[in-house]
Amino acid sequence: xxxxxxxxxxxxxxPMAGKEVPxxxxxxxxxxxxxxxxxxxESGSGKSMTALSLMRLVPKPGRVASGSVRLDGEELxxxxxxxxxxxxxxxxxxxxxxxxxxxxxVMRVGxxxxxxxxxxxxxxxxxxxxxxxxxFEQVGIPDAAERVHAYPHQLSGGLKQRVMIAMxxxxxxxxxxxDEPTTxxxxxxxxxxxxxxxxxxxxxxxxxxxxxxxxxxxxxxADRVAVLYAGRIVETAxxxxxxxxxxxxYTQGLLRSMPALALSGRRLPEIPGVVPSPSDWPTGCRFxxxxxxxxxxxxxxxxxxRVQGPGHDVACYALQEAASRGEKKGVQQQEGAS
Amino acid sequence: xxxxxxxxxxxxxxVVFGVLFLLFILFFTVTSPDDIARKALGxxxxxxxxEQWKINHGYDKPLFPAPGQWADNxxxxxxxxxxxxxxxxSDADDTPILERIRKGMGPSLAxxxxxxxxxxxxxxxxxxxxxxFRETYIDRAGVILAVLAMSVSVLLYIIGAQYLVGKVLxxxxxxGFDSNPQVVVRFLALPIMIGVxxxxxxxxxxxxxxxxxxxxxxxxxTARAKGCGEVRIMSRHVFRNSLIPLLTRxxxxxxxxxxxxxxxxxxxxxxxxxxxTVDAIQGNDFSVLRTMVYIGSLLFVVGQILTDLSYALVDxxxxxx
Numbered sequence: 211x212x213x214x215x216x217x218x219x220x221x222x223x224x225p226m227a228g229k230e231v232p233x234x235x236x237x238x239x240x241x242x243x244x245x246x247x248x249x250x251x252e253s254g255s256g257k258s259m260t261a262l263s264l265m266r267l268v269p270k271p272g273r274v275a276s277g278s279v280r281l282d283g284e285e286l287x288x289x290x291x292x293x294x295x296x297x298x299x300x301x302x303x304x305x306x307x308x309x310x311x312x313x314x315x316v317m318r319v320g321x322x323x324x325x326x327x328x329x330x331x332x333x334x335x336x337x338x339x340x341x342x343x344x345x346f347e348q349v350g351i352p353d354a355a356e357r358v359h360a361y362p363h364q365l366s367g368g369l370k371q372r373v374m375i376a377m378x379x380x381x382x383x384x385x386x387x388x389d390e391p392t393t394x395x396x397x398x399x400x401x402x403x404x405x406x407x408x409x410x411x412x413x414x415x416x417x418x419x420x421x422x423x424x425x426x427x428x429x430x431x432a433d434r435v436a437v438l439y440a441g442r443i444v445e446t447a448x449x450x451x452x453x454x455x456x457x458x459x460y461t462q463g464l465l466r467s468m469p470a471l472a473l474s475g476r477r478l479p480e481i482p483g484v485v486p487s488p489s490d491w492p493t494g495c496r497f498x499x500x501x502x503x504x505x506x507x508x509x510x511x512x513x514x515x516r517v518q519g520p521g522h523d524v525a526c527y528a529l530q531e532a533a534s535r536g537e538k539k540g541v542q543q544q545e546g547a548s
Numbered sequence: 549x550x551x552x553x554x555x556x557x558x559x560x561x562x563v564v565f566g567v568l569f570l571l572f573i574l575f576f577t578v579t580s581p582d583d584i585a586r587k588a589l590g591x592x593x594x595x596x597x598x599e600q601w602k603i604n605h606g607y608d609k610p611l612f613p614a615p616g617q618w619a620d621n622x623x624x625x626x627x628x629x630x631x632x633x634x635x636x637x638s639d640a641d642d643t644p645i646l647e648r649i650r651k652g653m654g655p656s657l658a659x660x661x662x663x664x665x666x667x668x669x670x671x672x673x674x675x676x677x678x679x680x681f682r683e684t685y686i687d688r689a690g691v692i693l694a695v696l697a698m699s700v701s702v703l704l705y706i707i708g709a710q711y712l713v714g715k716v717l718x719x720x721x722x723x724g725f726d727s728n729p730q731v732v733v734r735f736l737a738l739p740i741m742i743g744v745x746x747x748x749x750x751x752x753x754x755x756x757x758x759x760x761x762x763x764x765x766x767x768x769x770t771a772r773a774k775g776c777g778e779v780r781i782m783s784r785h786v787f788r789n790s791l792i793p794l795l796t797r798x799x800x801x802x803x804x805x806x807x808x809x810x811x812x813x814x815x816x817x818x819x820x821x822x823x824x825t826v827d828a829i830q831g832n833d834f835s836v837l838r839t840m841v842y843i844g845s846l847l848f849v850v851g852q853i854l855t856d857l858s859y860a861l862v863d864x865x866x867x868x869x
Contacts, residue, residue: 267772269764270683299775306773311766316788316863325784326774361864377774 212283213240214417215264215302215385220277222256222263224488231488233259233272235441241385246411246418248428248449250464251438254485257421258307260438261387264419265304266294281385300330303378307390309370313362319373320358323380330381345376349406368399372406379410386411389421404431425468429453434521437461440485440496442512447522457524459501495527503528549860552868553853560849567845571838572626579832581607587832588640605639605835630842640833648824648836649843655725656808656820659736663743664805668798671748675755680782682760690752697749705742706815713738723817739812758793762786791862799855803847807840 222234234256241247251257262268264279266286279286281301286294298304306312314322323342327333333341339358346354349372362370371391378386388407392400408431411418420432428435428449436446437458445458456462463481483500492498498508505527513525516533584607585598602608610621618624629636635645678690714722720738762768763786771785808822817823821840828836859866 265773267769295775295777297775298773304773306766306770308766312770314767314771314785314789315865317785325771325776329775363865374770377770381775 214243214245214282215241215419216278216280217264218278220260220263220279221275222259222268222272223275224272227489229489230275231491232275233441233488234263235491236277237438237441237443239436239443239446241417241419242434243417244411244415246408246420246431246433248420248422248432248435249438250422250425250428250435252423252485254440254487255438256441257423257438258389261304261389261419261421264387265298265302267298296330299326299378299383300381301383302385302387303381303383304387304389305371305374305378305391307393309367309374309394310362312374313370315362318359318361319365319370320360323358323373323377326377326380341380342376345380346373348379349373349376349410350402351376366399367395368403371395371399371403375403375406375410379414382414383416385417385419387419387421390423391420392427393422393424400427407431425464437464440491441488442496442525444497444526445522445524447519451519451522455519455522457518457522457529458497458526459503459528460497463500495525501528505531507531549868552856556853556856557849560846560852563849564842564845568627568630568838568842571841572623575834575837576611576622584639584832584834626838630838635839636835638828638833639835640828640831645836645839649821649839652808652819652821652824653806654820655818656813656822657805658732659739659743659812659818659820660805660808662736663740663809664801666740666744667747667751670744671751672755672794674748675752675759676782676787678752679756679759679763679786680778682763691756694749694752694756697745698753699749702742702746702811705746706811709738709742710815723815725816725818735816735818739809739816739818743809743812754797755790755794758790759786762789765789788862792859795858795862796855799858800848800851802854803851804844806847807844 217237217239220234220237221232223230224233225231237260239247239249249257249260259268259272263274264286266274268274274287277287281297286297289297313319320339320342323345324335324338327338327341328335331338342358343354346357351357351369351372357365357369362373365373375391386407391407392403395403404427407418407420410416418431420427422428432449434446434448435452436443437452437460438444439460445452445456445461447455447457452461453465456465460481463479466479467481469478481500486492486496486499492509494507494509494511495501495504495513498504501508507527513527513530515523515525516530518524518529581602582598585601585605586593589597589601599608606625607622609625610617612623613619613621628634635649637644638648674690678687681687681690710722713719720734722738724735726732726735759782763781767789768781768785771781776785806821807825808818808820810822810826812818813820813822814826824836825840827833828840856868860868
């Protein structure tokens, strides 16, 4: 069986400094059925733009320039606008980072969920409102029967995010894109929302594409992880493999800079420098300027993906170099790296 | 809410008080009681007649309070008359001012109400259309036309339209008024059209900005992500949220419908309150002018309060306390 979502060579461009810069640059990844894939990266790495590209909601003047996005084998990027509208919500639903501003402030929250239901299904108002109440109960909103009549400003951030999740679930999507769903919430609420997402995923067997910069969240909920750096994926691996054996220097840096209780009192190691701006991305590996293992070859062209373990792909010259060095030693040749 | 309205009325009283003071100062900076008398009586009257006229009309007193004359001066008298709504008679022709206001209100409203309604009916749909086609040639053409329309002086619209439509094409009379409703439509058509055309550019630009601002919000992105079509997004999400800034501009204008239009009335010979005000300015008619300004400032305060009340109607977050 093929994956639920197959993304190949997805490229999204924005005009910047007189040229069209690929903010998302030839991304390849898959989300399996019932799988939670975490897309991890710093701010500016193109995570959110990837999500919006999948939904074809990239804000102007940006545009999805090329590539392919297949949901259940159906190509989304050349779908007519009307058909794409049916996919949004019913095929792929999305929740956002800012529950405070993501709900319409002058509409009752129930009304907003009812709208989502009725956009995809021919049901009456009252039937839709009943379903909205059940959805509210499902996502753990207390007093669901009354809360459907509340306005967003009358709810806490956590409750608003639950409303967003209820809205996202309303048309029974096959894939849920969660773009930093807990970033704006209190830590205790974060854990509740994550557990809710996990529970719902298990109940409905829906797939989740989780976008986050927080490796703690990844560790709690993801099955597989793709690490994004400057518009490119640098490493994909099953969660345990990534945490136990991170291979790309960037991933290693990310994990080292993760605060852990055992390290308390010591200064966290950081990755020197910042993500380069898309308008001056180098031709070679984009992490080269911040990488501790940088070599001459890194400055040339982008490294290709190599399989390094089961389901574990990494794009890094240093690893390839190490591997070939091993081979060369094996046949008794002189050591000499180019 | 009652307490809120009372507090706003209190602020309003301060505004009105200040307006009356500024009017008094400004008026008597540029002119004097003698000028008022001479305008009313004509240039060739003996000084004794002017003095008598000033005594009859209360312009013989000192302007400001001074020792021994704390109550008996023009400023105090000015406030007393206005605050008790004792408007008196016109300085220029001695007619009772209330009478003139009563007569002028009808023609003013006959002009301003259709003008107001038509402006909304034309500008809001056009602005929605332009905002809907944002970043396209329709949008850009709309904005350019709007700026062009704004840049032309209203005087050119008036004179140009009077010449073209009235004098050359003879579609409508150039100016005038009639109390017969069927006849008056022909007189009002041209000023109403010009009023709409003159305001259109600025209105469209303002509404478009509001609509565009709302179109870029997170909840619009949410609506798109759940599968909303663009037309539905505009009508249900963007428009409802836009009402909040729109009302600021719209509701505040409603009370001023009563005071008429200064330019349109005087150019088209409509005997409304706007024309009365212009005549009062030109004729140094202080008693009429201050009445019109006073009524205008009262209406302004009412408009502000109405606007705040209307916020509470459209925005569930607004509580008047």
